[in-house]
Amino acid sequence: MLPPLAVVLFATAISLIFFWVPEDADDPAQRIFYFHVPIALTAYSCFGWGAWKALRLLWKRDERADLESYVAIHQGTIFGALTLVTGSLWAKATWGQWWLWSSRQLVLFLVLFLFYCAYFMLRFSVEPGPRRANLSAVYALFGVVLTPVSFLAIRLAEDFIHPTVFTRDGPQMTASMFTTFCVSLVAMLTLFATFYSIELAGKRIDMRIRELREALS
Amino acid sequence: MTFFGDVATLARKDLLLELRARDTLPAMLLFVVAALVVFHFALPGEAGELAGLGLLWVAILFTALLGLSRAWVAEREQGVLDALVLSPADRSAIWVGKTLSSLAFLVLAEAIALPAFWIFFTNLDAPTVAGVLLADIGLCSVGAFVAAMSTATRARELLLPVLFLPLAIPLVVGGVGASVVDDPGRYLAFLGLYDALFATICWASFEYVVTE
Amino acid sequence: MIHARALAKRYGDKRVFAGVDLDVSAGDFALVTGANGSGKTTLLRLLAGLAAPSGGTLRVETERERLGYLAHEPLVYRELTARENLWLFARLYRVPVPGERIGMLLERFGLWDARDERVASYSRGMQQRLALCRALLHEPALLLMDEPYNALDSAGMELLDAELAGSSATFVVATHAPERLAARATAQLALP
Numbered sequence: 001m002l003p004p005l006a007v008v009l010f011a012t013a014i015s016l017i018f019f020w021v022p023e024d025a026d027d028p029a030q031r032i033f034y035f036h037v038p039i040a041l042t043a044y045s046c047f048g049w050g051a052w053k054a055l056r057l058l059w060k061r062d063e064r065a066d067l068e069s070y071v072a073i074h075q076g077t078i079f080g081a082l083t084l085v086t087g088s089l090w091a092k093a094t095w096g097q098w099w100l101w102s103s104r105q106l107v108l109f110l111v112l113f114l115f116y117c118a119y120f121m122l123r124f125s126v127e128p129g130p131r132r133a134n135l136s137a138v139y140a141l142f143g144v145v146l147t148p149v150s151f152l153a154i155r156l157a158e159d160f161i162h163p164t165v166f167t168r169d170g171p172q173m174t175a176s177m178f179t180t181f182c183v184s185l186v187a188m189l190t191l192f193a194t195f196y197s198i199e200l201a202g203k204r205i206d207m208r209i210r211e212l213r214e215a216l217s
Numbered sequence: 218m219t220f221f222g223d224v225a226t227l228a229r230k231d232l233l234l235e236l237r238a239r240d241t242l243p244a245m246l247l248f249v250v251a252a253l254v255v256f257h258f259a260l261p262g263e264a265g266e267l268a269g270l271g272l273l274w275v276a277i278l279f280t281a282l283l284g285l286s287r288a289w290v291a292e293r294e295q296g297v298l299d300a301l302v303l304s305p306a307d308r309s310a311i312w313v314g315k316t317l318s319s320l321a322f323l324v325l326a327e328a329i330a331l332p333a334f335w336i337f338f339t340n341l342d343a344p345t346v347a348g349v350l351l352a353d354i355g356l357c358s359v360g361a362f363v364a365a366m367s368t369a370t371r372a373r374e375l376l377l378p379v380l381f382l383p384l385a386i387p388l389v390v391g392g393v394g395a396s397v398v399d400d401p402g403r404y405l406a407f408l409g410l411y412d413a414l415f416a417t418i419c420w421a422s423f424e425y426v427v428t429e
Numbered sequence: 430m431i432h433a434r435a436l437a438k439r440y441g442d443k444r445v446f447a448g449v450d451l452d453v454s455a456g457d458f459a460l461v462t463g464a465n466g467s468g469k470t471t472l473l474r475l476l477a478g479l480a481a482p483s484g485g486t487l488r489v490e491t492e493r494e495r496l497g498y499l500a501h502e503p504l505v506y507r508e509l510t511a512r513e514n515l516w517l518f519a520r521l522y523r524v525p526v527p528g529e530r531i532g533m534l535l536e537r538f539g540l541w542d543a544r545d546e547r548v549a550s551y552s553r554g555m556q557q558r559l560a561l562c563r564a565l566l567h568e569p570a571l572l573l574m575d576e577p578y579n580a581l582d583s584a585g586m587e588l589l590d591a592e593l594a595g596s597s598a599t600f601v602v603a604t605h606a607p608e609r610l611a612a613r614a615t616a617q618l619a620l621p
Contacts, residue, residue, distance in 0.1 A: 058425055115383040122380060125370035128441040130429040130481045135366055138422045139380075145418050146384060149411055153387035156407055160397050214444055219523070226520045230506070230513075237508045237547075291506055299479055300504040300563070304521040305494045429481040 006194040009187035013180070021180040029093030036086040038185040039079050040105060042192050044147075046076025047116070049196075051144045054137035066133035067207070069140055070123065071200045075192055077116045083109050101161065104154050111150050115143055223306040227314025232321060234291060241287045245326040249280040250333050257337060269338040270345070270396045274389050276330065277323075277349065278356070282381060284322050285360040286374045288315055293368045302427050312362060312423040320357040327353070341396075344405065348395030351408035352388045355415060359384050362419040365426050387411050430455055430490050430571055430599055431476060437484035438471050445471045446620055447484065453601060455570075458613045461603040463620030469603035470501060472620065473573045476601060489571075494522065497569030497598075499577055503560035507549040511540050511559050514548065515566060522567035534562040538588055553580040561589065574602045578609065 017034045050072035057065040087106045092098050100106055119139055126132040173181065235241055256272040292298035301311050327349060335341050360381055367376040388411060394404035430453050437447035446468035453459050461469050474480040476489055477498045489496075498504075505514045512531060519527035535541045538558040548556060557580045564572060578586055586609075593600070593613065602610060607617070 058422070111383055111386055118376075118379045118383065121372070121376060122366065122370065125372040125376055129439070129483075131369060134425040134429065135369060138425050139366070141422065142384065142418060145414055146387075149387050149414060152407060152410075153390040156394055156404060157390045160394055210442055214439070214442060223521060226517060230509070230517055233513065234506065234508050291508070295507055296500065296502040296504050297506055299500065300498070300518070301521070302479065303477060303493060303496065303498055304518065305492070305523065306521045429479070 002190070002194045002197060006187070006190040009183070009190050013184040013187040016180040016183055021176050022174075029090055032086055032090040032093065034180055034184045036083065036090055038181070038188040039086060040083040040109065041185060042188040043076050043079035043083055043109070045189060046072050046079055046192055046196075047112070047140075047143055047147070050076060051140045054140035057133055057137045058141075063133070066136065067203055068200060069137060071196055071203060073116060073119055073140060074199065075196050077113070077120070078195075079188075079192065080109055080113045080116065084113060102158070104151070104158075107154050108147070108151050111154075112143070112147060115146060119143075220307050220310050223310040224313045224317065227301075227306075227311060228317040228321075231315065231318030235318075235322065241284055242322050242325060245280050245284050245322060246329050248283055249276050249326055249330040252276040252279065253330070253333055253337055266339045267397055269334075271393055273330075273334050273338075273396070274352075274392050276334075277327065277352070277392075278382075278385055278389065280326055280330070281319075281323050281353075281356045281360055282378055284319055284326070285357075285364045285381070286377050288319050288361055288364045289368045293373075298427065308424040308427055309420045311427065312365065312419060315361040315365070316358045319361050320353055323353050323357060324350070344401035345396040347405055348392045348401065348408060351395075351405060351412060352392040354412045355388045355408065356385060358412070358416050358419055362423060362426070365423070369426065384415075430457075431601070432488045433476075433485065435485035436472075436475065436482050436487055438468065438475060438480065439483040449485070449618070449620070451618055453599060453616070455599055456597065457615045458600045458610075459602070459616045459618060460607050460610055460614040461601060461618050461620065462605065462607045465605060467620040469605075469620060470575050473498075473500075473575050473601065473603055477573050491569075491571040494567065495570040497564040497567070497572040499560055499564040499572070499574040501575055501579070503548075503556040503563075505548050505556070505559055505563060508547055510545045510547055511535060511551075511562070512544045514559065515562060518563055518566055524567050530566065531562075534565060537592075538562055539584070554582050554585055557581055558585055558588070561592070565592070569598060571599045572596075572601070574600065576604055577602060578604070578606070 013034075017031055021031075021034070023030070050069045053065040053069035053072060056062045057069060084106065087103065087109070088098050091100045091103065091106070119136065122139055123132060123136050126135060253273075253276055256269070256276065260268055260272070289298070292301065298311075302308060331341060331346065331349070363380045363384065364377055367373060367380055370376055388408065391404045391408040391411065395401040395408070398404065431451060433449060433451040435447075436449040436451070438445045449472065451459070461472060463469050471480065475482055475487060477496065478489065478493075505511075506517075509517070512535070515531045515534070516527060518524075519531060524530055532541070535544050538561060540555060540558055540562065543551065543555065548559060551559065557577075561577070564574070577589060581589060590609075593610075604610060607614070
């Protein structure tokens, strides 16, 4: 049920972005915004969901939550990488540079991307088992604390790194812009939900096969 | 109250071990002074005072990493961590004890590094030193925690910088801000906030790092 | 004190053991036997609480204060002396009158003369004796011992025999040579 819904929503979003919403005269690359911000928000949701599952693992000793947390963070990292790519494209199209240290969102995502890449290094350096689940879960929860703290740090850093800040969210969003944005956001979230359930199902089957093989040997 | 008693016992043990071995602290001292010399050569002439202050923080960060990479070696190599975890002591006390001893080493290293910086580069004012001390607390608490995680892995010390640096970025911002800006209060407050938030989550979750 | 049903432990894809049932009551002396690699050490780690079971149920009714654990490694700091090590654990285990108890144990296990030398300078047999001191320091009600006779010379083995004979604690001992302890054992668990 989820995949067709995702496809429909995504197709709707694409059509709205490219064919319906009026172009912004000052900012021709603005269409990327309709991808970039929803993808970013989806990435945050992924990490949040992963942290929630991590909490359930530690608090309620719910063992299934380990895989769920991992898959969510995996998806989040992919969406995070896409955030950085779309953000970079937007920066190049709008201001002529591939990277903007003055963009708080981009810098925050860079820090978080590094953090969550380390999550995988951590996870793949430990044998599967309760120890790995615990370490991954604790790390995922650290991510929740790091996100607002880093955001605050980046804001504070602007004072001594870049005295002149590019203004980002300029004019108010019109109704059509807002609608398109919302559709795109829902589409991205549904995409996440789809990939999440597919990857989770796949990993669960993997685990089950390994268990059966074990039991038979 | 036994919590603090255990913390004191454990921290004292680390200081005693370092007194015997005398390897970590001298290495940190030499490293930080050598790093400052490297920075002199790495900075172009007109770079100025501000660049120097920024690099002080880089030196502190990597000196801390050096010390932290050794923090849990004895416990891990000799398996003693199991014995500590089995004792009635609160597991978080193990982390607090390690944080305090790491902090002691870092502050001792800075007792040499900061005067050296003052001689080689520029003056250090009170907010900078306050920033250093506040950031040290964050560096050591998060660092000791993350070092414990990395010793539980196959990659061990390789993983420590990878896990530690993203978490240390806000501390660098706070510290450099306190050194450089006219009104350092906000940055010092931010460092305090970081310390409080991360110490809390470290304290609450260390149990899960050392048990299954 | 210990109740285990269908206990299983897996590390990733590797199954260490499965289907283990164990009941230990106060005063019992349980032997865990099996060849090398059969999972004796892993079972003891589970009982101590250092590892979590992969399956089955496990209930150990002894709190950490009353649990003693002797592992393969001596679990002491090599750069500290015997006395410093025991003082550390005495404080962590809140042993009353630690000085006396430490002195007594060091004497009993023949380590009194070496008490202020670094453990790194000890022979493996002396380290094992120190490990025994550490495990017995807080007068545990439940003692989990993994190959306790390893590395001990005959004098050391006799000291350990005397200690076991005089103790009213509950024991779970893993060994691949059960003959020495067969007489004392009230139960035996063989891991395949």
